[in-house]
Amino acid sequence: MRKAFLSLTLIGMVFLTSCGGGKDTVEATDAQETAVASEESVTYAVNTEVSTTNWKGGKFYQDTTKPEEGHYGSVKLKSGEVTVKDGVLEAGHFVADQTTFESADLNEDPDTKAKLDGHLKSADFLDVEKFPEATFHVTSAKKLDAGDFNTEISGNLKFRDIEKNITFKANVKEEAGTVTIKSEEFAINRQDFGIVYKGGGDSVIKDEVILQVDITANAK
Structure with a gap:
């Protein structure tokens, strides 16, 4: 048996806050012991070419006559399994490459x-x-067995050298040598x-940043 880690990253993913609203902020608690995979489990390596964490963030103005503003984008993963x-998902790990963090809503205005990306x-x-990496274990x-998602995932998100345990829902699918993990949109509090x-x-x-994880992993 061996330990496996699932590093999200977000999760590095994060820093601004939700521009859409309407999402409950997940509770960030003390880090927990990582999951252990069974000997019968199959290991899949994350395909870093297509796997991403998507983010949304925003701001409002003290002058309430001004509309709220928001941005969205993604961060790439550099490794994971x-x-x-x-x-059924048993364990795993993802590592996010924070240096790839970028906005997408301003692609038509490169300057x-x-x-914005430089400031973020x-x-x-x-x-x-x-802190060039963020991890999720x-x-x-x-x-x-019910609802829009088939799995509830808890894990330790380590971001800016602070490690907290968070929980979110996702759909996990194993088919023809490939595993996909597509999470719900969920909000974290950047100040955590x-x-x-x-x-x-x-x-x-x-304070709220909305994240959505989209992972593809291939059998080793």
Whole structure:
């Protein structure tokens, strides 16, 4: 038997806050012991070419006549693996490459995009020079028999050197030598992970960041 870790990253993924709203913020608790895969499980390596974590963040203004603003984008994974037995996730790990963090809504305005992405990668938010990776280690995976998702995943998200346990739902599918994990959109509180920058001028950065994990892994 061996340990496997599931590093999300988000999760590095994160720093701004939700621009869509309507999502309950997941509780961030103390880190837990990582999950252990059974000897009968099958190991799959994350396909880093197609696997991503998507994010949404936003801000509002103290001048309430101004509309709220939001941005969205993605961060790439640099490595990871999952272990599955009879179609059920047992353990795994993902590592996010925070240096790949970028916005997507400003692709048609490269100058503004470069300015925004540079600020989000700075010490005010992700601080990618100091923390180039974010990880997620699966601590438990529970099969769900009802609802839109078939699995509840808990794991330790380590972001900006702060490690917290979070829980979210996902659909896990094993088919023809491939495993996919597609999560719900869920919100985390950026301040739980040391991002406390409030904003500039009369703008206020929201605390909630919406994440959505989309993983494809292939049999080794």
